[in-house]
Amino acid sequence: MIRFQNVFKRYPERGEALSAIDFEIQTGEMVFLTGHSGAGKSTLLRLIGLLERPSRGQVLVNGRNLGTLPRREIPQHRRQVGMIFQDHRLLPDRTIFDNVALPLVVTGVHPKEIGRRVRAALDQVGLLKRERATPMALSGGEQQRVGIARALVGRPPVLLADEPTGNLDPDLSREIFELFERFKYVGVTLLIATHDFSLVSDLRHRTLTLDEGRLTRDTGAW
């Protein structure tokens, strides 16, 4: 489902953020991505979401080479890839409901259907009662869960999560990961960047480790 072939990402100011990355993730796999701060986890995820392009090498998602994807097909690609951002990326002047509904609104889903699916997604992250609040009125962890609901609501076949539980307490983190596991069982491919080593070792999923932009460890499928 996701394949990196000798991928480099160089930032002019910094040098190589990613070097010679090679791996493949099958459909329905749930994979953790770990590594120290600045190792390149977010950069790797951004390449998959096509927020950036690699300096060298190829990224393939669902058999399609992102390097040759015409620009007008970027939106189409983004709808296939749900993204949970480290900094949430919520719209501060819209309600939680509207924030979560955004992926459905831009694809032209019928309003009735939107209401149903947004509430289902909010229910999954335990925020059903806050749908009328704005992000400002939510705690960091709640905002994070809104971001998760927004990534889930379009039912994308690929889910990328960048520190999705960074602001959550252990119990809540575990619940979110259990939610992710349920998605895995229905065939969603997940790639989750996280620092939460205790959860990573508990949950026993395949883990990729980055160090200074290099892939230093791949546990393989469990």
Next chain:
Amino acid sequence: MARRVHPRPPRASRIRTPRFLERPGIWFNQHLQTLIETLGRLRANPVPSTMTVAVIGISLALPAALYVLSENLRAMAGGWDQTAAISLFLDLEIDDRKAADLAERLRAWEEVARVNLITRDQALAEFRDLGGFEDALDKITKNPLPNVLAVYPTPEHAEPERLAAVQERLLDLPEADFARMDTLWLQRLQAILDLVQVVALLLGGLLGIGVLLIVGNTIRLEILNRRIEIEIMELVGATAAFIRRPFLYTGAWYGLLGGLTAWFLVTLAILVLQGYVSRLASLYHSEFRLAGLGFVDTGSMLGAGMLLGLIGSRLAVNHHLQGAKPA
């Protein structure tokens, strides 16, 4: 946390770009929704929106007012065209009966559409009615006015050169004293009207460009204000068309509301002037009233406003919305 709701299996092929033919209902819905949303947004920021609309309104009102003015003058001149007759003053010894005979003969001319006899008594009475001459008239015992024939040429003979020929022929009549033809001022008026219309056109063109710039700038600011929102929408898979749409609609709204404002301003100006004009017209025994903006005029003004708004926002959108990164 909910445990009862189970995620559904993903369906990769489900989501497609909305296309009119594929899903007309959705397409229509989205547009309608944007239409209402953008209007709501204008209402939510009344001050800047009102300013923009007002500037557009004034810009459209100026050329429209000039146009209305020239149309009214034309209508007025059209009314005078009928009186653009040749006034044939007869010799004083031609009495009413002879004058009537002559009128009858002239009616047979092919150049002549109509002949009106204004007898000397009628002329004098009219003079009295006009007022201000009572003292002078009281001193006169004998009517000094001649009989006059108002000769209306047929439309083919109404242009200046032909009319001059008719005048020649009338002057050759033994009964004729002199003939007066008021065409020069008509020609001048015509030239002035042409000028006014050219000025209206030029002004319209210039102010039209102004409207483009105003709308473009307003939309540009709005795009800048909504950078984050645009970026996030792109992240969740909004197409370029989807992101552009509200800005284009906003531009169209500005143009349309500006056009309505212009209509309102012109109509108001006409209402204010109407009283003065009819008083002036009554002094000339005229029923003349100012004509406002007709159906077609109003329609084209609103249409022009909307089109300008759309083009202006289109320019801003093309320039400032490059679409999803990376290129």
